[in-house]
Amino acid sequence: MKDADLAIVGAGPAGMAAAAEAASLGLGVTVIDDNARAGGQYFRQPPAGFRHTGAMFLDKDRARGSVLAAALRHPAVAHWQDAVVWDMPEPGVLAVAAGEGSGRVRAKAILVATGAQDRPVPFPGWTLPGVVSAGGLQNLLKGQRVVPGRRAVVVGNGPLLLLIGANLVRAGVEVAAVVEAAPIWNRILPALASLARAPDMLALAIRYRAVLARAGVPVLAGWTVTGAKGDEAVTGCRVAPIDTQGRLDRARERSFDCDLLVAGFGLMPSLELPRLIGAELAYDRRRGGWTVKRDADFQCSVPNVHVAGDGAGIGGAEMALLEGRIAARAVARKLGKQVPADDDLRRAWAKRDAFRRGLEAIYAPPASFLDLMTEDTVVCRCEDVTVGDIAKRRSELAGSVTQVKATTRLSMGRCQGRNCLVTLAAMVAKDTGVDMATIPLPRPRPPLRPIPIGDLAFEDIPPPDIPADPHLPRKQRA
Amino acid sequence: MSAIPRRADIAVIGAGVAGLCTALFLARAGRTVAVLERGEAWGESSGANAGTLSLQVKRNEVLQVSRRAIELWRDFQERDGMEIGFARIGGLRVATSERELVNLRKSQGEQAALGVATEWYDGNRLRDFAPWLGPEVQAATYCDWDSMSVPLTAGHGLVMAVRAAGVTVATGAAVTAIARDGEGFCLQVGSEIVGAAQIVIAAGAWTGDVAQMLGVRLPVAADINMLTISEPAPRLFDRVVTHIGAILSLKQYPNGSVLIGGGWQGTGDLAQGTRRTDYLNLVHNLRVAMQVVPALRHLRMVRSWAGYEGVAADALPLFGALPGVPGAFVNACARGGYHQGPALGEQMAEMILGRKLSLDMRAFDPGRFAA
Amino acid sequence: MSRIDEGLERGTAFAFTLDGQKVEAYPGETIAAALLASGVRALRRTAKRQQPRSLYCGMGICWECLVTVDGAPSQRACMTEAKPGMRVETQKGVGR
Numbered sequence: 001m002k003d004a005d006l007a008i009v010g011a012g013p014a015g016m017a018a019a020a021e022a023a024s025l026g027l028g029v030t031v032i033d034d035n036a037r038a039g040g041q042y043f044r045q046p047p048a049g050f051r052h053t054g055a056m057f058l059d060k061d062r063a064r065g066s067v068l069a070a071a072l073r074h075p076a077v078a079h080w081q082d083a084v085v086w087d088m089p090e091p092g093v094l095a096v097a098a099g100e101g102s103g104r105v106r107a108k109a110i111l112v113a114t115g116a117q118d119r120p121v122p123f124p125g126w127t128l129p130g131v132v133s134a135g136g137l138q139n140l141l142k143g144q145r146v147v148p149g150r151r152a153v154v155v156g157n158g159p160l161l162l163l164i165g166a167n168l169v170r171a172g173v174e175v176a177a178v179v180e181a182a183p184i185w186n187r188i189l190p191a192l193a194s195l196a197r198a199p200d201m202l203a204l205a206i207r208y209r210a211v212l213a214r215a216g217v218p219v220l221a222g223w224t225v226t227g228a229k230g231d232e233a234v235t236g237c238r239v240a241p242i243d244t245q246g247r248l249d250r251a252r253e254r255s256f257d258c259d260l261l262v263a264g265f266g267l268m269p270s271l272e273l274p275r276l277i278g279a280e281l282a283y284d285r286r287r288g289g290w291t292v293k294r295d296a297d298f299q300c301s302v303p304n305v306h307v308a309g310d311g312a313g314i315g316g317a318e319m320a321l322l323e324g325r326i327a328a329r330a331v332a333r334k335l336g337k338q339v340p341a342d343d344d345l346r347r348a349w350a351k352r353d354a355f356r357r358g359l360e361a362i363y364a365p366p367a368s369f370l371d372l373m374t375e376d377t378v379v380c381r382c383e384d385v386t387v388g389d390i391a392k393r394r395s396e397l398a399g400s401v402t403q404v405k406a407t408t409r410l411s412m413g414r415c416q417g418r419n420c421l422v423t424l425a426a427m428v429a430k431d432t433g434v435d436m437a438t439i440p441l442p443r444p445r446p447p448l449r450p451i452p453i454g455d456l457a458f459e460d461i462p463p464p465d466i467p468a469d470p471h472l473p474r475k476q477r478a
Numbered sequence: 479m480s481a482i483p484r485r486a487d488i489a490v491i492g493a494g495v496a497g498l499c500t501a502l503f504l505a506r507a508g509r510t511v512a513v514l515e516r517g518e519a520w521g522e523s524s525g526a527n528a529g530t531l532s533l534q535v536k537r538n539e540v541l542q543v544s545r546r547a548i549e550l551w552r553d554f555q556e557r558d559g560m561e562i563g564f565a566r567i568g569g570l571r572v573a574t575s576e577r578e579l580v581n582l583r584k585s586q587g588e589q590a591a592l593g594v595a596t597e598w599y600d601g602n603r604l605r606d607f608a609p610w611l612g613p614e615v616q617a618a619t620y621c622d623w624d625s626m627s628v629p630l631t632a633g634h635g636l637v638m639a640v641r642a643a644g645v646t647v648a649t650g651a652a653v654t655a656i657a658r659d660g661e662g663f664c665l666q667v668g669s670e671i672v673g674a675a676q677i678v679i680a681a682g683a684w685t686g687d688v689a690q691m692l693g694v695r696l697p698v699a700a701d702i703n704m705l706t707i708s709e710p711a712p713r714l715f716d717r718v719v720t721h722i723g724a725i726l727s728l729k730q731y732p733n734g735s736v737l738i739g740g741g742w743q744g745t746g747d748l749a750q751g752t753r754r755t756d757y758l759n760l761v762h763n764l765r766v767a768m769q770v771v772p773a774l775r776h777l778r779m780v781r782s783w784a785g786y787e788g789v790a791a792d793a794l795p796l797f798g799a800l801p802g803v804p805g806a807f808v809n810a811c812a813r814g815g816y817h818q819g820p821a822l823g824e825q826m827a828e829m830i831l832g833r834k835l836s837l838d839m840r841a842f843d844p845g846r847f848a849a
Numbered sequence: 850m851s852r853i854d855e856g857l858e859r860g861t862a863f864a865f866t867l868d869g870q871k872v873e874a875y876p877g878e879t880i881a882a883a884l885l886a887s888g889v890r891a892l893r894r895t896a897k898r899q900q901p902r903s904l905y906c907g908m909g910i911c912w913e914c915l916v917t918v919d920g921a922p923s924q925r926a927c928m929t930e931a932k933p934g935m936r937v938e939t940q941k942g943v944g945r
Contacts, residue, residue: 034909036930041908047877047930049860056856089757104757117910127913129890129903136907136927144882145853148904171853232901233890259850381905381913384897402518406525406630414709414780414912445783446755449910450709454775456764464762470725471537471793471813473699476743477756710896710943712922733896734943776921 004030004078006331007094007107009085009273011072012040013317014309015113018324019079020071025332025339030105031072032080032096034449038069040115041135042317044143045069057170058142061317086447088277092304097451103459109304109331112274113324116267116288116310120419121156122379122387123372125228125237126263134160134264138167147171149260153237155225156264157181157365159205162219164262166208169215176256178212179239181265181369183222187362194358197351201318225263226253226372234261246366265369267314268422272444274311277302283437286360287313289422290441297330298323306331319352368426380420382413390427401428405442414450417442482670483646486512488830489665489674491653491688494524495816496809497680498636498647499550499823500830505643507831512674513645514667516652516684520633523682526785527816528705528739529629530727532569534589534596534621535720536814539794541592542837543812543821548625550820560635562627563731569624569718570599570608572615572770578723579617585722586619596621610715612772624718626729629816656691662805676805676830683748683788685796685810692803697791697847698811700748703741704755704763706782710734714773724766736777738767744784753784789813790847797822797842798829808844850888865935874931881907881914881926884937892916892926896942917944 006022008015011033022029031038039045043065046052052059072079083098093106118133125131132140132148134156140146151174154165165178188195195202212219222242229236240253268288271281280293280301291313298306306327309320326345333339373379375388385408393404401424404410410424411417425439467474488504490497493515501511515521531551536544548566555562573582586596599607600617608618641647648667655666662675681688686698711734719728725740742763746753760782768775788811790796795812809826812818821837828835852859852875859875866872867884874883881904884892891901892914905913907927914926919936922944926937938944 046857049875049877051858051860052856053858054856056853058853059856087755087757089755095757117908118906127900127902127905129892129901132904133906133911136905139907139927140882140885140904141853144878145857146878146882146886147851147853148885150850172851233903378900381902381911384895384900402521403634406520407634409630412781414778415910416780418910419906445781446760447779447782450778450780450912452775453706453708453764453768453777453779456761457768457775459761461758461761464724464759466724469793470741473789473791473793474701474741474743476702476745477759478745709923712943712945778923 001103002030002105004028004105004107005335006109006111006328007032007105008111008113009094010040010113010115010311011035011038011079012113012115012309012320013042014311014320014324015040015111016043016068016071016324017321018111018113018308018328019077020068020074021325021328022332023071023074023076025329025337027076027332027335027337029077030080030107031077032083032085032094032105034082034084036082038072038079039065041139043068044139046143046145050145057167058145084449084451085273086449086451088273097447097455099455100458102455108335109306111324111327111331112305112307112311113309114270114273114311116314117270117418119265119268119288120423121263121265121369121372122377122423123225123227123369124374124377125230125234127378127381128228128230128234129232130230130234130259131228131261131263134164134262137164137262141167141171147173149173149258151176151258152260152262153177153179153256153258154262154264155179155237155239156266158264158266158363159359160264162205162208162212164264165217166211169211169217173260175212175215175217176258177239178217178219179223179225180219180221181224181242181365182363184362185221191358191361194354194361198355201355224248224369224372225261226250228261229255234259237261242366248371266365267310269311269313271311272448274300274307275441276444276446276448277305279305279307284313285436286364287315289436298327299330315352315356319349319356322349322352368430370426370430379423380410380413382415383409385410385420390424416444482648482651482667482672483512485673486510486646487674488676488678489514489663489672490678490680492680492682492810493519493647493649494522494680494682495636495819496682496822497678498640499820500678500680500809500826501645502640502643503824503827504830505640505645507827511645512672513640513647514651514653514665514672515647515649518649519637519647523785523787524816524819525629525633526705526783527629527703527787528727528737529563529627529632529816530718530720530729530739531625531627531817532621532718532720532727533594533623534569534571534619537793538588538592539841540812540814540818541589541594543818544814545594545623546824546837547818547821548623550824551625551627554635554639554820558639560639561631562635563631564625564627566623566625567717568620568622569720570618570620571720571722572611572618573722574614574616574769575723582617582619582722594621594623608715608717610771610773612769614769626718628731653688676807678807678809678826678830679800680809682810683786685788685808689800689808692800692806694800694803696796696808696844699789699791701741701787701789702744702746702753702784703739703787704744704760704782704784705737705739706760706764706779708736708738708774708777709780711736711777715771719770721766721770726766726770728767728771736774738764746784748786753786755782755784787815795822795842796844797826797839798844801845801848850886852886863933865931865933865937867937868939878931879927880916880918880929880931880937883931884926891939893940894942916940
């Protein structure tokens with residue numbers, strides 16, 4: 001078993017910033033990340049085989065990302081790449097799957113910096129090839145420098161859509177429309193004071209809007225996708241306005257031809273590890289749904305476990321960087337290191353927090369997107385479970401979520417419910433007339449991600465205790 | 479909480495396999511039955527076990543019950559149309575050491591004497607018969623009774639069938655007190671009272687708690703068995719696999735997922751309702767699985783979990799009249815109780831109906847623990 | 850369906866195969882990136898309804914872009930680096 005002062009799960013903005021800060025304060029740090037290169041989604045680096053010859057639009061944050069990633073080469077930092085944290089079998093211990101290097105690490109403190117994923121919003125045709133999540137598209141652009149289409153429509157909800165639209169335009173893609181569910185134009189004025197707290201971010205947003213305007217890309221605000229068309233791959237999509245009561249106005253439906261449909265309905269925190277260890281959560285739709293309750297040092301309800309960045313609640317990369325540093329300092333302080341006062345970091349954090357609130361006010365989505373689904377819409381991609389399959393079992397079984405899962409196999413596949421459980425919860429909430437906040441998601445079970453069984457063959461552990469008569473009652477480890 | 483019936487001929491406490499099967503056979507005999515379940519139907523051991531229906535892995539004392547149960551599981555699916563996922567694919571029980579070889583031979587002899595024949599495979603015959611077994615497997619017995627089922631769908635199928643037979647299955651209906659009422663019983667369920675002429679305690683690991691409500695002590699331990707399921711994969715092997723020495727059960731479902739179990743212990747505490755996987759035991763469980771079927775190392779595990787299994791101190795079923803309480807019966811805590819459930823339910827119904835039992839169940843009388 | 854060449858140089862192109870057909874890739878590219886850049890759309894068909902699927906999350910969590918690589922089924926095209934001579938196959942259900 002390896003040892004560390006601080007084990008950091010995830011090498012995105014929060015994780016990298018925390019590692020650099022902790023190492024500089026004298027802590028021994030282990031960073032565990034499931035990617036081949038540090039950066040996470042935001043600072044995703046192209047592969048080592050690509051040689052940069054000059055800055056272009058996708059390189060906006062590349063220099064900063066490289067500096068952060070370089071900090072992981074500090075002698076006090078062990079960077080465990082292509083490594084999946086799959087369990088916390090006891091307090092302070094993480095189980096890691098990493099091929100022949102698989103094993104456990106014991107740390108005095110743990111920082112969870114697992115980032116976010118796209119919120120899955122099922123609509124007819126959303127499983128067709130050519131329908132790509134916002135995060136997936138960004139990764140292809142930033143990390144692989146590939147555009148998977150010639151004519152695109154960008155749909156969903158949230159500030160990422162303008163950025164993606166602008167990036168596609170600059171990558172030479174014809175963007176037919178950006179379709180934003182929130183009526184953002186009516187909401188900007190009241191939020192201006194908050195937005196002005198982060199003038200850099202505001203300037204970026206204006207620039208993206210200008211890129212789209214110059215290219216003549218319509219931005220339909222208060223509209224949503226209602227379906228993707230195509231048999232073998234996406235060939236187009238339909239969009240419709242949302243009225244003031246949040247209802248779809250299908251009479252005014254329009255369609256666009258496209259071979260790329262980017263769907264980004266906002267992000268939600270990747271909460272599997274906090275949920276596994278029973279961290280207290282709070283429901284906050286604007287920050288992605290379920291979020292982690294934390295104290296001022298970003299420690300969650302489980303002692304010595306801190307959660308920083310989007311993995312606690314959506315706040316963006318700039319906030320994540322600050323939270324990672326603040327959390328690392330708190331750990332160093334607790335471990336007896338000399339640590340400077342955090343006032344400057346906390347002031348900077350407060351500005352980002354105000355900006356975030358402004359953005360959330362502008363982009364607040366409709367109550368749900370459930371009206372987009374039809375009988376045939378797939379809810380669970382892994383097991384091919386449709387709205388109709390769920391409805392059939394729910395009527396048979398008086399609506400028990402557990403039994404719906406058991407009999408439809410919804411959430412039982414490889415993605416472990418990441419792309420369906422929030423939809424099922426929303427369906428149950430709507431049918432039973434209760435708030436989403438009253439429907440806890442089922443607790444994850446190890447492994448936190450599917451891992452090769454063969455990875456468990458390598459760690460040096462004590463021999464097993466095989467009972468002489470396996471039929472008799474057994475003893476459990478305390 | 480679902481609607482609670484006011485009265486039934488028989489109240490069954492617990493909607494796991496033992497309770498539901500007991501209710502099914504009683505209902506088929508024309509009795510009105512209410513099943514009272516504190517949580518969800520099929521929510522504990524019955525839904526959290528491996529679905530292994532291996533005859534040759536059972537203790538000698540329960541071989542007859544277990545064989546009858548396989549017939550009934552098959553009937554449930556083929557005659558009654560329940561979604562059991564039942565498949566009689568045959569099973570191999572493997573040995574990987576000299577000592578295990580000796581034990582396997584001995585067990586084979588004992589089972590043959592009890593009317594359960596198995597076939598011995600070793601050397602090239604074994605490799606031809608099961609080329610997917612690892613090189614450390616020295617011999618195996620093949621039992622053509624060994625079968626498998628899918629506990630998740632079986633639960634749904636059985637609940638639907640039991641309801642169709644006229645049984646009320648009330649979930650979220652915890653029995654908190656039981657009192658005598660003349661010849662019969664009153665059961666407190668929340669603020670409701672259920673009256674029943676007879677009761678059956680089929681509460682699995684919680685059977686001791688329920689018996690205590692009637693002042694009877696039954697020594698019940700709760701094992702915490704772990705299971706792991708893999709991603710769906712192309713066909714790797716086609717039998718139920720068990721192990722005479724190390725604890726293991728393996729099967730590959732029609733969708734391609736491999737279920738790995740055997741009864742390695744997780745951690746937790748029944749009284750506190752806690753249970754989770756135990757890291758070291760999980761690693762050992764999967765290493766044994768890889769030793770027996772090496773191709774498993776290329777598959778990913780998707781989920782592992784731990785479920786309670788109530789076990790009597792001597793690992794035999796608690797089956798029969800509750801000592802000292804006329805009209806009260808126990809049907810619980812068989813080791814491998816999921817497998818045996820249909821037969822235990824059938825025999826329990828016969829006992830309650832006052833018929834002569836078709837199997838000899840005397841060794842399982844709960845009275846053996848009466849002080 | 851194209852690569853962005855502005856601001857970087859890729860290494861020397863190499864080939865792998867998809868269902869026996871040659872596909873061009875550059876060092877460091879993922880299988881998914883090379884296939885999408887070549888205009889490939891569906892990467893697999895689902896077991897239950899035989900639906901076409903392809904890259905969706907692009908970060909290894911949705912398991913939609915599964916392909917068979919050198920005989921090993923269910924590898925994530927978005928997380929697996931393409932290598933010269935690799936034999937990639939689109940996958941039906943769980944693969945073979």
